[in-house]
Amino acid sequence: xxxxxxxxxxxxxxxxxxxxxxxxxxxxxxxxxxxxxxxxxxxxxxxxxxxxxxxxxxxxxxxxxxxxxxxxxxxxxxxxxxxxxxxxxxxxxxxxxxxxxxxxxxxxxxxxxxxxxxxxxxxxxxxxxxxxxxxxxx
Amino acid sequence: xxxxxxxxxxxxxxxxxxxxxxxxxxxxxxxxxxxxxxxxxxxxxxxxxxxxxxxxxxxxxxxxxxxxxxxxxxxxxxxxxxxxxxxxxxxxxxxxxxxxxxxxxxxxxxxxxxxxxxxxxxxxxxxxxxxxxxxxxxxxxxxxxxxxxxxxxxxxxxxxxxxxxxxxxxxxxxxxxxxxxxxxxxxxxxxxxxxxxxxxxxxxxxxxxxxxxxxxxxxxxxxxxxxxxxxxxxxxxxxxxxxxxxxxxxxxxxxxxxxxxxxx
Amino acid sequence: xxxxxxxxxxxxxxxxxxxxxxxxxxxxxxxxxxxxxxxxxxxxxxxxxxxxxxxxxxxxxxxxxxxxxxxxxxxxxxxxxxxxxxxxxxxxxxxxxxxxxxxxxxxxxxxxxxxxxxxxxxxxxxxxxxxxxxxxxxxxxxxxxxxxxxxxxxxxxxxxxxxxxxxxxxxxxxxxxxxxxxxxxxxxxxxxxxxxxxxxxxxxxxxxxxxxxxxxxxxxxxxxxxxxxxxxxxxxxxxxxxxxxxxxxxxxxxxxxxxxxxxxxxxxxxxxxxxxxxxxxxxxxxxxxxxxxxxxxxxxxxxxxxxxxxxx
Numbered sequence: 001x002x003x004x005x006x007x008x009x010x011x012x013x014x015x016x017x018x019x020x021x022x023x024x025x026x027x028x029x030x031x032x033x034x035x036x037x038x039x040x041x042x043x044x045x046x047x048x049x050x051x052x053x054x055x056x057x058x059x060x061x062x063x064x065x066x067x068x069x070x071x072x073x074x075x076x077x078x079x080x081x082x083x084x085x086x087x088x089x090x091x092x093x094x095x096x097x098x099x100x101x102x103x104x105x106x107x108x109x110x111x112x113x114x115x116x117x118x119x120x121x122x123x124x125x126x127x128x129x130x131x132x133x134x135x136x137x138x
Numbered sequence: 139x140x141x142x143x144x145x146x147x148x149x150x151x152x153x154x155x156x157x158x159x160x161x162x163x164x165x166x167x168x169x170x171x172x173x174x175x176x177x178x179x180x181x182x183x184x185x186x187x188x189x190x191x192x193x194x195x196x197x198x199x200x201x202x203x204x205x206x207x208x209x210x211x212x213x214x215x216x217x218x219x220x221x222x223x224x225x226x227x228x229x230x231x232x233x234x235x236x237x238x239x240x241x242x243x244x245x246x247x248x249x250x251x252x253x254x255x256x257x258x259x260x261x262x263x264x265x266x267x268x269x270x271x272x273x274x275x276x277x278x279x280x281x282x283x284x285x286x287x288x289x290x291x292x293x294x295x296x297x298x299x300x301x302x303x304x305x306x307x308x309x310x311x312x313x314x315x316x317x318x319x320x321x322x323x324x325x326x327x328x329x330x331x332x333x334x335x336x337x338x339x340x341x342x343x344x345x346x347x348x349x350x351x352x353x354x355x356x357x358x359x360x361x362x363x364x365x366x367x368x369x370x371x372x373x374x375x376x377x378x379x380x381x382x383x384x385x386x387x388x389x390x391x392x393x394x395x396x397x398x399x400x401x402x
Numbered sequence: 403x404x405x406x407x408x409x410x411x412x413x414x415x416x417x418x419x420x421x422x423x424x425x426x427x428x429x430x431x432x433x434x435x436x437x438x439x440x441x442x443x444x445x446x447x448x449x450x451x452x453x454x455x456x457x458x459x460x461x462x463x464x465x466x467x468x469x470x471x472x473x474x475x476x477x478x479x480x481x482x483x484x485x486x487x488x489x490x491x492x493x494x495x496x497x498x499x500x501x502x503x504x505x506x507x508x509x510x511x512x513x514x515x516x517x518x519x520x521x522x523x524x525x526x527x528x529x530x531x532x533x534x535x536x537x538x539x540x541x542x543x544x545x546x547x548x549x550x551x552x553x554x555x556x557x558x559x560x561x562x563x564x565x566x567x568x569x570x571x572x573x574x575x576x577x578x579x580x581x582x583x584x585x586x587x588x589x590x591x592x593x594x595x596x597x598x599x600x601x602x603x604x605x606x607x608x609x610x611x612x613x614x615x616x617x618x619x620x621x622x623x624x625x626x627x628x629x630x631x632x633x634x635x636x637x638x639x640x641x642x643x644x645x646x647x648x649x650x651x652x653x654x655x656x657x658x659x660x661x662x663x664x665x666x667x668x669x670x671x672x673x674x675x676x677x678x679x680x681x682x683x684x685x686x687x688x689x690x691x692x693x694x695x696x697x698x699x700x701x702x703x704x705x706x707x708x709x710x711x712x713x714x
Contacts, residue, residue: 004498015706017498018184020489037556038486039186040499042295042705049288050186053193054482057475058563077423078415176458176467179474180451181694183701185482185499188694192475196468203464218463242701295708296701303704393524394462400582402462402524 020069021047023054025061033065044068139335142269144211156330157268158212159230160337163325163375164259165205166231169221170383171252172198173390174239183242190288194249197281204274211270222391223398226384227377230325233370234317236383243306246292248314253286254351255321258344259337267335290355297359311361319367322348325375416620421551424490432619435612436550437491438511439621444484445506446514450534451477452687453517457527469570470527476563483556490552503695507688509679514538515672516599518681525578525585525592531571533596533637537603539564540633549620579644586645593641594649601664602672604630634662 005017018040024033036055041047047066056064075082090096100111141147148154175195182188206217214220235252239245260279266272296303322341324331331337339347349366356363372378394402403411409429415422422428451474458474461467489499505511516534521527542561548554578589605626609617616622638655641648650665675681679688 004493004496005500015709016703017500017706018702020486037483037559039482040184040486040489041186042702043709045291046187046295046705049291050190052284053190054186054479057189057193057472057479074425076425078426173459176471179455179458179471180448180478181690183694183698185448185478185485189475189479189482192471192478196471196475199464199468199471203468206464221464222462242698292705295705299704299708301704301707302700303708306700389459391462392460393457397582397584400585401577401580402466 018042021051021066022069022072023047023051024065024067025051025055025059026063026065027059027061029062033063038069039066041066140267140269144208144213144270147212147268150334152330153334153336154212156327156334157271157336158209158214159325159327160331161205161209161212161271162230165202165209165220166229166374167235167252167256168198168205169202170229170231170235170386171249172196172200172202173386174235174237175245175249177239178245194285194288197285201278201281204278208270208274218394222387222394224387226379226387229374229379229383229387230377231374231379231383232317232320232323233372233374233378233380233383234314234320236374236379236386237317238382240310240313241306243296243303244310244313246289246296247307247310249289250286250293250355251314251318251352252321253282253289254355255344255348256282257286258347258351261347262338262344263336265335265338271336293355294359297361307359308361311364315364315367317367317370319345320370320372320374323369323373323375325373416549420549421554422549423551431615432621433491433494435616435619436553436621437488437495439616440484440488440491440553441502441505441511442513444481444488444502445511446517447477447481447484449506449513449517449687449691451481452690453519453521453683454527454530456521457524460524461527462524466574469573473531473567473570476567480556480560480563483559487550487552487556503691507692507695509688512676515602515676515681516596517687518675518679518684519595519599520682523588523592524574525588526595528571528574528578528589529592529596531567532575533571533593533600533641534603535564535567535571536637537600537633539568540629540636541604544624544629545622547623575644579646589644590646593646597649598667599672600633601630602667602669604633606669607666631661634664638662 005015005019007014007016019042020038020040021044022038023036025036026033039047039050039054041050044066048064051064051066094113097111104111141153147157172195175191175198178188178195179192180188182191202221203217206220209220210217215223232252234248237248239248257279260275260282263275264272264279266275293307297307298304322345324337324341324344328340332340345366353363372380408427412422412427412429412432422432454470454477455474458467458470461470485499485502488502489497492498492502502511506513516530516537521530539561542557542564546554546557546561548557575589578585605613607627609625613622613626617625638648638653652663652665654663655661656663675684679685
């Protein structure tokens with residue numbers, strides 16, 4: 001079915017109505033773009049302008065993407081098997097290694113976690129990290 | 139001489155007078171235009187554009203509030219009193235901004251011409267000797283930048299579309315041109331404004347810089363440049379206005395005048 | 403899969419609490435009911451901008467002026483979000499934004515009764531923000547767990563903004579209620595004007611067949627009367643605490659039944675207002691929308707046309 005709002009003229013497709021653009025907003029440069037909704041607009045540049053006020057009247061952001069609806073390819077919702085994950089995949093998750101804590105105890109040490117590393121890199125002066133780590137064990 | 143506070147500005151009566159004059163021009167331009175813009179609420183040609191244009195209206199009124207606040211610091215009345223209770227002849231906005239909107243083409247034409255002017259004017263204020271003004275203007279310029287970004291495409295697209303839209307744009311340019319020259323006037327205090335370093339240049343230079351901004355937009359829109367607009371019949375900066383402003387003030391203050399002592 | 407099987411599978415999805423999406427298969431009846439509901443919701447937001455918009459140029463302080471501008475802008479923004487949801491539902495029927503607005507102008511879609519009424523004083527702007535929005539918020543919050551995913555998502559966004567509207571409306575009201583004799587009188591008169599339309603706003607007491615189908619499809623989960631009672635619970639004590647009178651001498655709380663007894667509004671009168679656009683302001687406001695949509699079609703057409711002419 002041909003989309004409404006598009007007409008054929010001398011063999012070319014001519015748009016006669018506004019087009020749907022999906023809107024993605026990036027809050028900070030440490031964040032990914034997140035889909036927030038859509039606008040209809042006569043062209044991509046106008047869509048960018050109206051997207052700002054239609055979706056960012058209060059929130060801050062650093063970037064907006066708009067994408068013509070027709071260019072979005074998606075998985076079907078009504079085929080849940082697309083996302084089937086029936087068997088145990090703990091081996092690829094942190095939770096699959098909970099025994100590390102118990103095993104380290106034999107060596108009088110604690111299991112190490114990424115969060116600790118990030119925290120120590122950000123907060124604690126060099127040289128203190130070991131002390132803090134040890135002091136926290138319980 | 140750099141003035142950090144209202145008290146410092148008040149020490150030189152001539153300078154204070156020029157500063158107040160300048161602030162009234164800024165405040166009244168923004169208040170009039172913001173008020174007119176808000177009349178489009180619910181009536182713009184598409185819903186998305188309606189929402190977007192309303193933000194511009196809010197920005198303009200917000201800027202007026204800032205300038206009126208500076209006036210209040212100088213010892214003038216409260217921002218609300220200044221906004222709602224001054225008579226037409228006490229107001230310093232350019233006459234073009236008090237006029238009714240007309241159609242969407244005229245609204246866009248007037249806005250783009252004004253935004254370009256405000257860009258030039260605020261540029262001449264970023265190093266103002268009155269620091270509270272300079273600091274505020276730096277913020278305002280960031281918002282105004284977005285206005286031009288949003289409205290310039292409207293202007294150019296409508297003109298380039300040909301047909302009825304182009305005719306309307308051409309007619310609007312013709313209509314507003316006779317009053318657009320009113321932007322550049324700095325009123326009776328122009329010399330003092332420049333002498334005290336409140337603004338970096340005078341009205342002739344503002345007009346020249348404005349032309350450099352606007353002419354390329356006309357080129358892009360495929361419109362003939364009409365030349366610099368003539369000096370207007372009524373100089374709003376000297377308190378000369380039309381019935382349109384009287385009507386605007388009457389509407390704006392319709393509720394508050396019913397009891398000016400009440401809290402609203 | 404034949405139609406009945408598809409329908410059964412669809413109902414099973416609803417039973418499991420799954421959300422339905424625009425691209426999913428759905429029964430025609432589900433699509434029709436949803437579209438009718440969301441289309442009406444969308445155009446009500448857009449028409450709802452007008453009664454308050456009248457007070458934007460006249461707002462009595464700069465702060466009020468900015469706040470009411472922002473509020474009306476939000477209403478238009480909600481209209482935009484809801485229209486997008488309605489447009490995607492209507493797309494398989496060959497309808498676009500243009501058609502959905504045409505439907506409003508031609509009277510093929512209804513909008514809420516409250517937006518057919520006049521708002522002759524500043525206090526009306528306050529009461530709309532306080533009570534009309536309050537009623538609308540209860541309605542919308544009750545739809546947050548609707549079975550249609552796209553509707554649920556925009557309602558989440560809308561409800562977040564409505565919380566600002568509640569504060570805005572209350573703030574205007576509190577200023578008037580604590581103000582001069584004249585301001586109090588103005589406020590009481592506005593409450594008198596809006597009470598009956600507000601009772602009507604929630605719809606008939608009995609569950610109509612269409613309303614029952616919406617409940618079956620989990621489009622909505624609460625009945626009109628449950629929502630109206632919720633509104634009474636929340637607002638009657640507050641209205642009274644401000645020293646205002648509610649214009650219903652028979653209004654009382656039946657402690658035993660745990661519900662409010664009220665005088666029913668003139669169902670016929672308001673029904674006709676909504677059905678035939680025969681309210682005091684219906685035609686004037688539809689005229690405003692006609693101006694925006696029809697008389698400015700040249701703007702939209704020009705923008706689409708000049709895109710084609712854009713140098714690449």
